[in-house]
Amino acid sequence: MPTLTPLETEALSLSMRVALWSVATSLPVGLLVAWLLARRDFIGKTALNALVHLPLVLPPVVVGYLLLVLFGREGPLGRLLFSLFGVSLPFTWQGAALAAAVMAFPLMVRAMRLSLEAVDRRLEAAARTLGARPATVFATITLPLMAPGIVVGAVLAFARSLGEFGATITFAANIPGETRTLPIALYTLIQSPDGEAAALRLTALSVVLSLAALAASEVLARRLRARMEG
Amino acid sequence: MLEMVVEKRLGEFTIDANIACETTGIVALFGRSGTGKTSLINMLAGLLQPDHGRIAINGTTLFDSDKGIDLPPERRRLGYVFQEGRLFPHMTVRANLHYGLRRVPPRERTIQPDQVVALLGLEGCLERRPHHLSGGEKQRVALGRALLANPRLLLMDEPLASLDQPRKDEVLPFIERLRDELAIPIVYVSHSMPEIVRLADTMVLISDGRVEAVGAVDDLTSRLDLRPLTGRYEAGAVIEARVAGHDRDYGLTELAFAGGRLRAPHVNLPVGTRLRLRIRARDVALALEVPPRSSILNAIPAVVRDIGTEECPQVDLRLDAGGATFWARITRRSLIDLGLQPGSAVTALIKAVAIDRYSLGRSAGQGRFLGDDD
DSSP states (O other), rough: OOOOOHHHHHHHHHHHHHHHHHHHHHHHHHHHHHHHHHHHHTTHHHHHHHHHHHHHHSSSHHHHHHHHHHHSSHHHHHHHHHHHHHOOOOSSSSHHHHHHHHHHHHHHHHHHHHHHHHOOOHHHHHHHTTTTOHHHHIIIIIIIHHHHHHHHHHHHHHHHHOOOOOHHHHHHHTOTTTTOOOOOHHHHHSSSSOHHHHHHHHHHHHHHHHHHHHHHHHHHHHHHHHHHHH | OEEEEEEEEETTTEEEEEEEOOOEEEEEEETTTTTSHHHHHHHHHHOOOOOOEEEETTTTEETTTTTEEEEOOGOOOOOOOOOHHHHOOTTHHHHHHHHTTTTSSSOOOOOOOOOOOOOOOOTGTTTOGGGGOOOHHHHHHHHHHHHHHHHSEEEESSTTTTTTTHHHHHHHHHHHHIIIIIIEEEEEEEEEHHHHHHOOSSSEEEEEEEEEEEHHHHHTOOOGGGGHHOOOOTTTEEEEEEEEEEEETTTTEEEEETTEEEEEEEEOOOTTTTEEEEEEEEEEEEEEOOOOOOOOEEEEEEEEEEOOOOOEEEEEEEETTTTTTEEEEEEHHHHHHOOOOOTTTEEEEEEEGGGGGGGGEEEEOOOOOOOGGG
16 A cells, blocks of 8 residues: 655544534534425425525635625634634635535535435324424434435535535645645646656545545445445 | 314325313224324324324323423333334334333333233243344234333323234233233224224214314214214224023023023123124124024014115114114115114114124223133
């Protein structure tokens, strides 16, 4: 097995960290939004739905720039974050995670919403008649039944986050060791005159990583389904 | 005591029901499909909110629109057995059974898992998942799950309707056991008259979102004015009988009732067992005297009490045999030929083979049930 160069190790671990944080932080929000869209009727539902899907249709650079406007030092959210926690997101790996999370959000919500809509509500009613409060019903019936959808949503979001480029480079820039994730490192290598061999190695690494994520999701989803059908 | 006065609009359909009856044994809500039976039971369970009204069970108010009371389903303590079972697919049978039980405070648990598992014969499938159960097993698990929530009342919405006849026969005796051995009151929704006659004591007749009549099953099925609702084909009488003897040589059982003795195909029950027996009007023929030589084993002397006035080639006659009510369905032509009128003395001819296993239900309070048959 070929060993990785320090540059590759750095890009790989950074990408993993960014993608994992992106998925971990957006998972609960995604679940809430999926539940709102699937189960609730409220004013502004169409607007929320459009907002969630926006990153799917906007050029990633536009999303990155919008994030910069919102979360920059002078942006409304950026100023708030800085005054409350002393945190500044642009040009940090946390900022890269945010950009990746926003870009992956529609995929995650979509998968979760579909699986939530497929949950038989009559089973939830049955659980209520057996003495379970709505929150208990959600935890013991709804959540386990939509678990395959949550896994699929998380893996899709993870894979999407690994490959995020446009929004990340716009919002978090290309800082070695901080925001230079795999795709950005690859882009940098292609830009340099003698980086072709190294670029090929990174490409191979990306392919392996993505395939591993896909395989993992397949195995997990199959296992969950098997558990369901016993 | 079940009191229910509710109004509910569902699109074009309106439910306007008023039910008040004792909740001993099984109370059947009977009506054709789409008459609002399931909506009524859902309102009872708290799964559907009435527009207006009041629901109370044994003095506990579950819903009262005037007082702003609407207990959520989880606080009503009513077990619900659904037509489709609704078992949780991601849990084993054991976890399904325990789902409601876990939410009952320990000191309020009067029904225990071992008891229910034995009662419903579920020993063999506790570790299986619902996916691998037969239809009959699924319904038995659903029964057990509802029971273990230790409800004050059990609601059943056509629990047998999605099963084929052999599966129905498998599950029916278990419902009889619940009724008799656990003495738990049951509200049973069905559009099947044979099921109701076999199981229920009280019947609530529902038609078009309204309650047409409430009363004992035998009384309502023998009322001519309710015939359009109770159904022509299934029209018949329910008779209380007792096993009087067995004729092992011919495989017959003799049943004693108020009007005499009936011979029926052998049932493996001890002499003295009380039964309810359903005899359909179309299985009863009439003669003015006992035919000298015929294949018919049962010839019961009776008096015509009432003659149906429906405008069709067949007529239903209500007969009295020593206090027991019978129905006979004959052609209008025969009615004229025999010159039958209220007060005429006749002989009711009943084929022994028309009294089948399915028309025999155990009377409440007996220690055995028909499923013990060999």
